[in-house]
Amino acid sequence: MDSREFREWSRRAAEWGADYRETLRERPVRAQSSPGEIAASIGIAPPEQAEPMERIFADFEEKILPGMTHWQHPRFFAYFPANAAPVSVVAEYLVTAMAAQCMLWQTSPAATELETVMIDWLRQALALPSGFSGVIQDSASSATLAAVLTMRERALSWQGNAKGLAAAKPIRVYASNQVHTSIDRAIWVSGIGEANLVRIPTKGSRRSMDSAMLEAAIIADRGAGLLPAGVVACIGGTSIGATDDLASIADVVRRHGLYLHVDAAWAGAAMICPEFRHFWQGIEGADSIVFNPHKWLGAQFDCSMQFIRDPDSLVKTLAIQPEYLKTHGKDGIVNYSEWSVPLGRRFRALKLWFLLRAHGLEGLRAMIRDHVRWSETLAQRIRDTPGFEIVSEPVLSLFSFRHVPPPGGDPDSHNQRLLERINDDGHIYLTQTRVDGHLAIRFQVGQFNSTEADVDEAYDAIVRAAATLD
Numbered sequence: 001m002d003s004r005e006f007r008e009w010s011r012r013a014a015e016w017g018a019d020y021r022e023t024l025r026e027r028p029v030r031a032q033s034s035p036g037e038i039a040a041s042i043g044i045a046p047p048e049q050a051e052p053m054e055r056i057f058a059d060f061e062e063k064i065l066p067g068m069t070h071w072q073h074p075r076f077f078a079y080f081p082a083n084a085a086p087v088s089v090v091a092e093y094l095v096t097a098m099a100a101q102c103m104l105w106q107t108s109p110a111a112t113e114l115e116t117v118m119i120d121w122l123r124q125a126l127a128l129p130s131g132f133s134g135v136i137q138d139s140a141s142s143a144t145l146a147a148v149l150t151m152r153e154r155a156l157s158w159q160g161n162a163k164g165l166a167a168a169k170p171i172r173v174y175a176s177n178q179v180h181t182s183i184d185r186a187i188w189v190s191g192i193g194e195a196n197l198v199r200i201p202t203k204g205s206r207r208s209m210d211s212a213m214l215e216a217a218i219i220a221d222r223g224a225g226l227l228p229a230g231v232v233a234c235i236g237g238t239s240i241g242a243t244d245d246l247a248s249i250a251d252v253v254r255r256h257g258l259y260l261h262v263d264a265a266w267a268g269a270a271m272i273c274p275e276f277r278h279f280w281q282g283i284e285g286a287d288s289i290v291f292n293p294h295k296w297l298g299a300q301f302d303c304s305m306q307f308i309r310d311p312d313s314l315v316k317t318l319a320i321q322p323e324y325l326k327t328h329g330k331d332g333i334v335n336y337s338e339w340s341v342p343l344g345r346r347f348r349a350l351k352l353w354f355l356l357r358a359h360g361l362e363g364l365r366a367m368i369r370d371h372v373r374w375s376e377t378l379a380q381r382i383r384d385t386p387g388f389e390i391v392s393e394p395v396l397s398l399f400s401f402r403h404v405p406p407p408g409g410d411p412d413s414h415n416q417r418l419l420e421r422i423n424d425d426g427h428i429y430l431t432q433t434r435v436d437g438h439l440a441i442r443f444q445v446g447q448f449n450s451t452e453a454d455v456d457e458a459y460d461a462i463v464r465a466a467a468t469l470d
Contacts, residue, residue, distance in 0.1 A: 001053070009053055010097075017089065021072065024449075028426025029073045031066070038067040069429070074450045077458055078431040080238070080266045081446030085298035087358040091351035092300050102345045103337040112334055115349040122293070122305055122352070125361055126271045129284050134307040135314075135339040136348045140265035141182040142341055143290035143306035144232070146314060148173065148186040149341075150288070151230030151259035153317045161317070165191045169227040174198045174217060176209040178242030179234045180263060196226075205393065207242035209233065215252045230259035230287075235280045236267025239433045240442070241395025243267070243279055250285025262286045265304070266446075269296035270372070270396050273365050279396075288314075296371075296446050297364060299355050303348045306339075314339055371397040371445040374455040378443065381459050387466065391440040400433060400440040403466050412439040414469065421465040428461045 001009070041063045071082045084092075102111035119134040137143040153160050156168055165171070171192045175183055177199050187197045198217050200209045218228045231253050233244040246262065253260040262283065268291025270276045283289065289307040293299035308314055319338035337343050356364075375397035382388045382401050391400040405414035419432055419441055433442050445455060 005053065009057075012057070014093065021086065024070055024073045025075075027070055027073065029070055029076050029429035030078075030423050030426065031069045032424075032426065033067040038063065072447065072449070073429070074447050074454045075428045075457060076447050077443050077445060078429045080295050080444060081448070082294060082301050083296065083298045083446070083448040084294075084300035085355055085359070085448050087354045088298060088300040088351040091354040095347045095350055098347070100347050102347050103343050104335045105333040108347065111345075111347045111349060112336060114353055115336060116334060118349045118352045118356075119305065119307075121356060123307060126268070126291075127274070127277065128289075128307060132289075132307040132309055133311050134305060135311075135336050136352075137290070137304040137306050137340055138302040138342070138346075138348075139182075139304045140180070140263065140290045140292055141185060143288070143304050144180075144182050144261065144263060145186040145189055145341060146306065146318065146339070147232075147259070147261035147288045147290075148183075148190045148192070148230070150314050150317045151261070152190055152192060154259055154313060155227050155229035158316060160191075169225060170196050172196050172198055172218075172221045172226050172228045173230055173232065174200055174214055174228070175232040176200050176202045176207070176234065176242065176244065178202060178207050178237040178239060179232055180238050180265065183232050183263070192229075202242065206245075206395075207237070207240070209244045209249060211245060211248035211252050214249065215256070218252070218256050218258070228256060228258055230261060232261050232263060233286075235262060235264035236270075236395060236398070238266070240392035240400050240435060240440075241267070241398045243395060245282070246280055246285065247282030250282050254285065259287045260285060262289045265290055265292045266295050266398075267291075267396055268305075269293065269364075270368050272297075272361055273368055276368075276372075276396065293352060293355075296368065297355070298359070298367075298448050299348075299351050302346070303351065308339075311339065367448065368397075370452070371450065374450075374452055375399060375443070375445045378445075378455050378459055382462070385463060391435050397446055398442065398444040400435060400442050402438075402440050403469070415439050415441060418465055418469060421468060422461055425461060425465060428458045430462075 072084055100108045100111060102108045105112040115136055123132055152171055155171055173187060173192060173196065175197065184194065184197065187194060200214045200217060202208055203210045221228050231249060233246055233249050235243050250260055264280060267279060271280060287309050290304060292304045294301040294303040315338050318341065337345055376394050379390055379394050379399045383390045387404050388401055389404060391402055393399060402411060402415045403418050405411055416439060419430060422428060422430055431442050432439055
């Protein structure tokens with residue numbers, strides 16, 4: 001592809017993207033293809049000869065697009081949002097065109113310095129204490145792994161990386177059963193082992209970790225010769241929005257000298273609104289915090305913010321400095337690859353800079369407030385509709401519900417069929433969870449371009465699908 005073709009196809013791709021966004025409401029939200037259908041339409045061997053871009057682009061529209069679930073669809077109410085505000089997409093065009101490897105300050109000084117400023121902009125937006133610095137990770141999974149590795153090393157007096165875990169006491173990490181499965185994976189990858197992830201029971205309507213039982217578990221483990229290292233708390237858990245009492249947990253953690261990591265991957269974005277900060281009262285007691293601007297805030301994936309109280313501990317855990325990665329003759333620089341598990345780093349800060357300037361905090365606050373209000377209204381409409389019940393009350397913009405089956409019917413299979421009919425209809429997309437062992441249907445509003453009319457249409461789609469059940 002020469003420079004003329006690159007210019008032409010860049011223009012056409014950008015125009016296609018704009019047309020795609022404008023026509024999303026006309027498309028079914030979830031892909032309607034069957035397993036294997038897309039693969040069968042693609043050649044089984046790579047081409048020996050170059051093919052024209054016209055044919056490649058036509059195949060993209062004919063073969064790939066029908067198999068895509070449209071995460072930017074305004075009636076995508078499943079999982080959590082994976083937003084890509086248009087201004088963030090424009091910034092990503094620039095990042096992709098430059099294709100910089102931003103692993104060190106010297107490999108792109110602007111990328112490193114803009115990241116430092118964006119971290120502090122968001123720290124201020126969330127009203128976190130000035131003692132927190134941070135780093136932009138690819139995802140909350142990576143941020144959590146970095147936190148677990150740090151708590152492991154700190155508990156082992158920084159000897160785990162050097163000597164391994166074979167001779168060490170079993171390391172214990174504590175969390176409720178409401179945390180995301182990325183915590184499980186971090187425990188696996190860090191070598192701590194699933195058997196040493198201690199699940200603390202929850203209490204109350206918020207499904208908060210019981211801090212008294214947490215403390216009892218820590219004391220019992222120490223008495224048994226085990227090595228408590230840290231606690232992972234959650235704010236706005238993935239299933240139904242479980243939210244821990246950070247103030248009481250932080251008190252326990254502080255008394256026992258452990259590390260506290262807070263997973264607020266989804267709900268953290270809402271903390272730009274002062275009225276929602278009660279959800280994480282006590283956050284100043286955390287050692288690290290993760291929230292994903294690529295969820296509710298509008299930054300294109302991947303963009304996960306990890307705030308850190310003591311970056312020296314993180315760097316001590318992760319940094320490797322062979323000669324070829326050293327920057328000589330420059331004092332006071334930060335190399336963010338030393339704050340992350342991967343060495344390679346994309347220029348993630350640029351889309352945050354574009355996003356925050358183009359919308360301002362007030363614009364983003366207005367969006368989040370609308371989503372919370374619309375979700376609460378929908379929950380009340382469903383509650384008032386005969387045959388439905390609310391399973392978990394709204395936490396910000398997330399709640400769960402189920403439909404009551406006919407007498408003698410199985411609630412789980414009945415609601416699974418309802419969910420399938422809702423999603424097969426194509427107007428909206430929802431997902432399921434389990435609450436106290438039984439299936440419930442999740443609903444959350446978070447897509448950047450959703451409107452109140454889209455949420456009203458969700459109610460119609462849910463009730464319409466329920467009317468077709470036996």
